[in-house]
Amino acid sequence: MTDVDAVVVGSGPNGLVAAVALAEAGWRVLVLEAAGTWGGGLRTEELTLPGFRHDVGATVHALVAASPAFRALDLARDGLALAHPPVALGHAIAPGRSALLHRSAAATAAGLGRDGRRWARVLGGLGERWEGLAESVLNPTGLPPRAPRELLEFGVHGLWPATATIRAGFREEPARALFAGLAAHAVLDLHAPLTAGIAVFMAGLAHGVGWPVAVGGSQSVADALVARLRALGGEIRTGHRVRSLAELPSARAVLLDLTPRQVLRVAGDRLPGSYARRLARWRYGPGVFKADWALDGPIPWLDPALADAGTVHLGGTAAAVVDSERRVARGRVGEEPFVLLVQASTADPSRAPEGKHTVWAYCHVPNGDDRDRTELIERRIEAFAPGFRERVIGRRTMGPAALEAWDANLVGGDIGGGSADWRQLAARPTLSRSPWATPLPELFLCSSSTLPAGGAHGMGGWNAARLALRRRG
Numbered sequence: 001m002t003d004v005d006a007v008v009v010g011s012g013p014n015g016l017v018a019a020v021a022l023a024e025a026g027w028r029v030l031v032l033e034a035a036g037t038w039g040g041g042l043r044t045e046e047l048t049l050p051g052f053r054h055d056v057g058a059t060v061h062a063l064v065a066a067s068p069a070f071r072a073l074d075l076a077r078d079g080l081a082l083a084h085p086p087v088a089l090g091h092a093i094a095p096g097r098s099a100l101l102h103r104s105a106a107a108t109a110a111g112l113g114r115d116g117r118r119w120a121r122v123l124g125g126l127g128e129r130w131e132g133l134a135e136s137v138l139n140p141t142g143l144p145p146r147a148p149r150e151l152l153e154f155g156v157h158g159l160w161p162a163t164a165t166i167r168a169g170f171r172e173e174p175a176r177a178l179f180a181g182l183a184a185h186a187v188l189d190l191h192a193p194l195t196a197g198i199a200v201f202m203a204g205l206a207h208g209v210g211w212p213v214a215v216g217g218s219q220s221v222a223d224a225l226v227a228r229l230r231a232l233g234g235e236i237r238t239g240h241r242v243r244s245l246a247e248l249p250s251a252r253a254v255l256l257d258l259t260p261r262q263v264l265r266v267a268g269d270r271l272p273g274s275y276a277r278r279l280a281r282w283r284y285g286p287g288v289f290k291a292d293w294a295l296d297g298p299i300p301w302l303d304p305a306l307a308d309a310g311t312v313h314l315g316g317t318a319a320a321v322v323d324s325e326r327r328v329a330r331g332r333v334g335e336e337p338f339v340l341l342v343q344a345s346t347a348d349p350s351r352a353p354e355g356k357h358t359v360w361a362y363c364h365v366p367n368g369d370d371r372d373r374t375e376l377i378e379r380r381i382e383a384f385a386p387g388f389r390e391r392v393i394g395r396r397t398m399g400p401a402a403l404e405a406w407d408a409n410l411v412g413g414d415i416g417g418g419s420a421d422w423r424q425l426a427a428r429p430t431l432s433r434s435p436w437a438t439p440l441p442e443l444f445l446c447s448s449s450t451l452p453a454g455g456a457h458g459m460g461g462w463n464a465a466r467l468a469l470r471r472r473g
């Protein structure tokens with residue numbers, strides 16, 4: 001394709017959603033992707049043994065289920081199916097003792113003792129109105145706000161440090177630990193403002209749309225997007241790393257699904273100095289060290305309830321989670337880190353041969369950390385599931401450098417496209433009502449370094465595409 005209206009660089013969920021949105025508006029779209037396969041953080045690969053399909057990046061798709069972009073695209077038409085684990089999340093408080101987050105707020109509340117009523121009222125209430133919640137959090141620049149009630153409610157409960165909610169909002173360990181583990185998805189010190197917000201959002205979505213996985217692996221989300229793009233006449237070229245804007249065909253718009261460091265590499269010579277300097281000040285957050293395993297049987301959890309959970313937080317008490325995240329924010333990893341584990345086969349047995357399983361887990365580490373954390377993570381799992389190691393028949397680990405080599409957007413192992421502290425949420429990547437625009441009229445940014453930050457929701461791409469259509473259409 002030489003005659004194009006738009007070029008999209010990078011085929012993560014944001015790049016692909018942008019490409020489809022532009023193609024649906026009648027534009028001729030070319031997507032250029034550095035890796036050999038499209039999908040970015042949605043790729044699924046046989047990392048360990050033949051027949052074992054591992055999501056190298058994202059697995060849990062509450063955001064695909066709730067995102068206004070994905071709902072508008074309705075990818076079920078292109079074969080995407082989501083499947084729910086029996087339990088969304090289990091938080092291991094101590095060996096044999098857990099708190100469970102069910103899709104049903106009432107069932108969750110039943111396990112949370114004296115905190116159950118408050119959990120059901122606040123988080124169950126937001127779950128019932130999840131469309132407004134998703135609109136408020138994932139589309140935060142829309143004015144006037146589409147869901148003022150949910151926005152206000154989210155603000156009331158979410159603007160605080162998670163530690164404040166843990167202390168003042170709940171009375172017993174199960175709700176406190178569950179909330180702390182959810183807040184740890186912010187990858188910030190949980191004393192920081194807004195960290196309660198991520199917990200409120202994640203719990204609200206669990207009660208509203210669940211925490212499903214994509215049948216066949218997250219690659220199916222990317223494949224459905226590419227099928228739609230091609231049906232609309234769009235083209236995607238893999239194995240094509242873009243090094244400079246100069247090499248792109250002329251187009252009405254160029255959308256970069258890249259983080260600021262790469263934007264500077266590709267377009268720095270064309271950007272005005274003041275804007276380039278702001279991008280150069282972009283701060284990346286902590287990284288992750290990830291392990292993927294092929295197992296010849298389910299994980300032997302001491303608490304059998306964890307066997308049904310799609311996601312398991314090996315976090316211990318709320319205090320332990322807070323301590324673990326504070327250490328990481330200060331550039332260290334403790335002996336018992338917060339470990340986030342996903343057992344996708346609880347929802348989708350097609351990931352592995354019959355009776356076998358794929359599982360992954362990561363812990364947060366300082367950005368660019370180069371130590372092998374496999375032993376630390378496996379020891380943590382063994383504490384809650386003695387005998388885990390005996391089930392391992394294949395293993396693949398990836399630290400920050402390997403992750404970045406796999407997807408250049410994972411700078412220093414940061415899976416969120418840059419720290420999502422309040423400063424970098426207010427200015428993502430720069431302070432503007434249209435943060436997807438750049439000083440070059442034809443150039444737009446659409447990665448998770450734009451609003452609404454990390455996660456496979458495609459909203460950066462969706463909003464960048466709509467802006468491009470408005471300004472360049």
Ligand SMILES: Cc1cc2nc3c(=O)[nH]c(=O)nc-3n(C[C@H](O)[C@H](O)[C@H](O)COP(=O)(O)OP(=O)(O)OC[C@H]3O[C@@H](n4cnc5c(N)ncnc54)[C@H](O)[C@@H]3O)c2cc1C
Pocket residue numbers: 009010011012013014015032033034035038039040041042056057058059060061063240241242243257258262266288290362406407408409410415416417446447448449453454455456457460
């Ligand atoms: C281990 C891990 C677990 C995760 N778990 C979840 C989860 O369960 N749920 C969830 O919602 N999110 C999860 N995420 C986060 C989610 O994957 C990301 O937030 C999301 O993929 C970001 O989308 P994106 O389109 O902005 O960028 P990416 O998905 O990173 O895509 C960027 C693409 O651009 C390409 N690219 C980079 N540079 C160039 C270049 N110069 N030329 C051409 N192409 C280029 C890359 O190869 C890549 O394909 C996880 C991420 C990781 C790594």
